[in-house]
Amino acid sequence: MLNRLQESDIKLLRVFYAVASCNGFTAAEPVLRMQRPNISAAIKKLEERLDLVLCHRGRGGFQMTKEGEVVFQETKRIFNAFDNFVFNLKSLHDDYSGHITLVLMSSLPLSLSQAVSQAVKSTMQKFDDIHFNIQTRLYNEVEHVALSGECHLVVSSYDMVKPESLVFHPLGVANSGGLYCHESHPLAKYREEFPDKVRLEDYASIGITGLSSSNYIGENQRMSIHTFSDSFESCMAAILTGNYLGLLPHSLVNSNPGLGLVQVGGVDFSFKHEFYAINGKNTILNPVLKHCIRELAYFATKNS
Known part of the structure; x- marks a missing residue:
């Protein structure tokens, strides 16, 4: 197991970083200006130093292991x-x-x-x-x-x-946007405003991790967050199921026409970041x- 980085380890990590970035040994050859046997030997030596299997290579093509993914992300952070x-x-x-x-x-x-x-x-x-x-x-x-x-x-x-x-x-x-649902959602007909009988907490919503305003909207109504996504794209995918309400930027919706996304609640349920x-x-x-x-x-x- 590696206890301390040496200069030779950094060189080996640079080889692995190039291979992982290029998604293969052959594609990394011109980047590293190394022949494939030398690249393979460097990766093998790094795996021995780390006592980990970083990638699988063979007829099935290049594929990083879970440990390799972690090492790749940490290597990217170090080199940055x-x-x-x-x-x-x-x-x-x-x-x-x-x-x-x-x-x-x-x-x-x-x-x-x-x-x-x-x-x-x-x-x-x-x-x-x-x-x-x-x-x-x-x-x-x-x-x-x-x-x-x-x-x-x-x-x-x-x-x-x-x-x-x-x-x-x-x-x-x-980044301007609003509250969206799919056209198949029960609230899709309320595009301008919600009637008094509609309580948002009765309908499942999806939030964005780290985006505090995705957990609430409007002055008096709070969204009922049942699950979280890590980006607006994944939030949109959940909304398209017809099961969730969620906040989306208008630019994302406009760049994906024909999906049946409907803005609901009008301007009272909009955001601007x-x-x-x-x-x-x-x-x-x-x-x-x-x-x-x-x-x-x-x-x-x-x-x-």
Whole structure:
């Protein structure tokens, strides 16, 4: 069992990280500039060091084990932290080069995703030796990711009390949505408002983990949360069964027409969460990151 990381272990982890990211040994060859036998030998040595089986390889193709998935996620976190450390260190010497890790909340509206692409392109054009690692995380993970040093910036909405340990840069756009059900649901006919006889607590709802406003809505009525999802997409899948009410962004519904989703309760049951570029207070906002944040806000507003 591994008790202490050595330099050779880090090299082996980089091989495994590339193989797992490429989903196979052959696909990782050009990335690692290594031949398959050498890659296989490195993975085998890493498995011996960790005393774990990380992946299965053979005629059935490449497949990570449960232990391999955990090691992969931890390896990603470590290497993100390494890249961020190097980037921040270079910034102290006015050397603006390296990798920026940008984390996006899942279920971003298309217009905001386009703004991210435009801001990334603008930043890479202005600073010659800058590259971006772009990742997606669930809503309930974004605060931890921003605080942990795993990334430089997070693009996300935020509906909770803002902690002092994070810095929020408004992007000038919001995640707007409402209460939805499937057209087969008993409440589907009440699109403008609910009559007094309707009590929301009598109908099962689905919430979003980490999104506090998904647990309640309106001033006087509380949703009856029977289960939770980890994203708006999975929430939508549950709503489509016809068994649940739930909050969805209008952008997600509009991008999936013809599914029979119906907004109910009218404006009294709507929400609006502002989008931000978020960073931890320990993050060094050098000219590269400041430029990226400005461009995010510019293109987000322009595309809305």
